Amino acid sequence: MHVKGFPLHTDSKSMAFVRSFMRCYLAGAGFNTRGMQNIGLMYAMQPGLTAIHTDPKKLRDALKRYVRHYQSHPFWTPCLVGILLNVEQAIATDHFPPKMLTKVKDTTAYSLSAIGDSVFAGSLLIFWAMLSICLLLSGNPHFAFAIGLFFLAALQIFRIYTFTCGVRQGFKFLKQLKQWDLINWGRRVKYANAILLLWLWTLIWPRPYQWWELLLGVSALLIFGRFVRTGLLSRVLAVAVFVGLVDLFTWINESGWTGFAL
Template sequence: MEDRKTGKRALGKAFVRSFLRCYFVSAGFNSRGLQNIGFSYAMQPGLEAIYSDPSELATARRRYVKHYNSHPFWAPLLVAIFLSVEVQIKDGRFPVQLLDKLKNTTSYTLSAIGDSVFSGSGLIFWALATVNMLLAGLRTQALLFGVGLFAGLQAFKVFTFWSGINKGLGFLDELKRWDLINWGEKLKFANAFLVLLIWFQLWPRPLNTYEWYGGAAVLGLLGWVITTGKIAREIVAVTVVVLGLLLVKFV
């Protein structure tokens, strides 16, 4: 009984080390395997605790030096899930032949969600909200907002890592119920409002009603054109820049 408790304690410490190494998952980014060096580095302590046999450990290591890429915010969850799977492989409860397919499907799916929700919506929301508060002179609130979001992100990483270790693949079903994609879409609407608010804050005073509502209508029309795919966003961006330069030169 004591040996079992000691083994669990050692395994827990190794998993904590794997979690901390998740912060360096992008440190060894390369054009061949992308994030595979950092990911295998994060997996290393957990694999060493799971496999005591050197040959089994070497085989397990080779499974994670292949191509790997996902959003870094998901690294703790993915490391935890694959460590949980490795425990099942060690016990003969998971066919190792399915690991590559599972690894690619899970990492790429979460990568798409992460790019949309975290990079494409969440980080932009933080940046725009911070700009709004700074323009309004709310410097302390802007700092506290950023610190709060940073702390929330760390809590998110700890929670997903813990869930991945304890629930394994079953946590993916729970994650699906979070409906993160739709939350990302809602954040994008909020970002559009924040852009409009920044424009309002920067607009010269006294406020010209016709110019304001006319410009807002044009921005709304451009957003609709881009969303419906009628014109590429790059074309719209270049057009806006060119018109802006012309206005600065001739007005």
């Protein structure tokens, strides 16, 4: 591989890939309603594509492949960029047909987006938020800060690892991701979130309280959750009704009316 008659050194390509990785942090900055995150993806891919495709025409064709619609969870962007850079190297050596890339790219992006929404947004982020709130309310701010640093560092390690594996293995890395069983791990984290929710309730529930009051609140939340999951009730309406019942119950206790007392 040459640039204007000079060989392209491995160090140059490595640094270009590092720049592509760093640009992944800005993938959402160019968000738009037409292509979603396509501008950010093309911006992240540009250094690596420039190092891979030395012919100007092939470089333009490569950039055009990423102008189209793209949307995925931001935590997976480094992994996707790494995989796509691996594929572009295969395209440059005529080992992968460019016409297949769009379909494969979209399928991979949407699949990882679903996993990201479930595991990261729907499980781990909520776990970190509720754990931090509970620690702060229980008088442990330093522990809460340490937990935040731990998750922040873990996320960066995850980004670096998935990007590196994507560059080295390409689509083969998806088989390894499948073995991680992330969907089931997300479900386990949600069970932990339920426990954290109970802990949070014990911290914020007006004191003094009796055990049956907390049991009544948990039962009501489970019922509303069931209605939301089956589609019989919207989330916003369920929260509004639940909060209204809590306020009503608080008003009954404060007014001294003991009609519901056990």
